[in-house]
Amino acid sequence: MPMMLTYAFSPEYMIHNLTISEIRVAFKHAFRKWASVIPVNFTETDDYGFADIKIGFYNGDHGDGEPFDGVLGILAHSFSPESGRFHLDAAETWAVDFQKEKSTVAIDLESVATHEIGHLLGLGHSSVKEAVMYPSLMPRDQKLELTMDDIEGVQALYGSNPNFRFSSMLESDISTNNSVGNRVQKIRTNIGALQVQIGNKEVVTKPKSIGVLIMTAL
Ligand SMILES: [Zn+2]
Ligand SMILES: [Zn+2]
Secondary structure, three states, X not given: OOEEEEEEEOOOOOOOOOOHHHHHHHHHHHHHHHHOOOOEEEEEOOOHHHOOEEEEEEOOOOXXXXXXXXXXXXXXXXXXXXXXXXXXXXXXXXXXXXXXXXXOOEEEXXXXXXXXXXXXXXXXXXXXXXXXXXXXXOOOOOXXXXXXXXXXXXXXXXXXXXXXXXXXXXXXXXXHOOOHHHHHHHHHHHHHHHHHOXXXXXXXXXXXXXXOOEEEEO
């Protein structure tokens, strides 16, 4: 039996530059990626109060001791399912389509959702640069596909989805990167960090190079 987790959007704390259906699609895609590799199902529910994962967009200090900070900087934070809070900074220019959203500080909603779901599942940050769980994302950039590192990390916690096959994934990964031993090492590091991720939050600082966001877990 796969584990079932429900998620819901706050009826009050939403953003208005995207439609609710655009937001729902971005999250649906993000949840589906993780569900395809582990035996966990995610289902949207209207019952916000009882949802395992509660998604909302908040401004500044919003009562959980982790205030948001306006444009860029902190983008989002999330907590493991016991709490299930999945908060995004309402001050960001959230985007699902960079053709439509021209802002230079636009942040890709699906990329951040995918990263945060990794935290909700218990994953820490990865040192593998291509990984979804790598703590860095540039404005107007996307990081949508789970890498071997993300998959190994989450499968160490939940096991594999019976329908998931590693082989095709492995081939493409190995063809672009021969340092398999190195990668295994990094996966171990990732798994080792899992125990300290409850209450994990995102902190983003702006380094000197323009437009690059570095997120650091505290
Ligand atoms: Zn919060
Ligand atoms: Zn993170």
